[in-house]
Amino acid sequence: MITYRLLHPEILAGLAAAGHGAQVLIADALYPHSTGVPAPAARVHLNLRPGLVAARDVLEVVADTVHIEAAVYMADADGGESEPVREYRGLLGSHRHGGDQEVAWSGLERTDFYAACRRPDVCMLVATGETRPYANLLLRIGVP
Template identity: 45%
Template sequence: MLLTELTHPDMLRALGTAGHGANILIADGNYPLETRSYKGCTRVYLNLRPGQVPVTDVLQAVLTAVPIEAAYVMPPPEGMEAAPIFKEFRELLRGTDGRGGDPEMVSMDRYAFYDLARKEDTVLAVATGEQRIYANILLTIGVRHA
């Protein structure tokens, strides 16, 4: 029996074959997953209906399986207030770098985020039903420390 809270077989398979430096995309319900993620990555569709499954639920499950070195987010355009979900991301990421520290959370513009998600380092892309805007997060897997 698995000890991790993550039980989705395709997600476990992708993470089990990934290593340090590989990326995981968790996308909101507006993200163009088919065209803005690496073609060879494992794609998982958890977008059951609007609002389900939330990005934060997927993030919580993933964090039980792998350490995180860095997280990338796509901020709203200048003039719009910061996406409230970023605070939730920071709270969930606290202490998950494999040594009890906090991974760096980096903001990057939309097209730079898309470019990073399309690179072959992206091993897993998860579509969610999240309806909050700018609720996409790209995680870089860190190192497991003894």
Template identity: 45%
Template sequence: MLETELLHPPLLAALAAAGHGDHIVIADANFPLRTATDRSVDVVHLNLRPGLVGVLDVLEPVLRAVPVEAATFMASPDGAEVEAHHDYRRALGPDVAIDVVDRWAFYDRTRAAGVAVVVATGDQRLCANVVLTVGVRAM
């Protein structure tokens, strides 16, 4: 029995297999799972229905399970502030480097080598996607 709050077996396995510099994509409900990722990357489906489960619901326990050194957010196409990013910044804390890139640059990152897992959520907020870069575990 695990003592961590993260109990989803496929997600735990993917996180355990990820190493320093690998990427974890947590995708909103609008993210094009198959065209914006390499087909060989495992997809964990947590998108039960629209609005459930949200990106923040996944982000918070993932941050307690793996060290994260950086994050990339998807910018709004019109340059507007993305409300979800405030929640993510708060959860990530001040020591995690954050980059905000346009949609096409974001998709380039999600298609690149080094993506360990993509987590599909039902988050309906626009541009609520995040890519986490796995850091180094402190001894």
């Protein structure tokens, strides 16, 4: 029996198959899950009901499992960071990849974010029940 924090078989398999530079999308409940990533990307559905499973919970466990090199968020309607993104930034602030380097952050407006998520290096989408708007986060896997 696995005794690690991450137990979900599909997420474990997706992260194990992702190499340096691969990208993982943690998507909110409003994201177009069926068309918003390349066809070969794994899709893991954790969107049981509104609010469950929360995107922050997924991020916390993923960040504990792999090194995150960069995070790209969907900018809100004003071009800034939403409440969920500020939470993610706080959570990832304590995580480092490659020793002392901080996670690199950037934001994209909605249509540019969708385009970035459809790139061929996006290997997995984790659909959450997160209902707060602009709660999508695209993570680039790094190396220790």
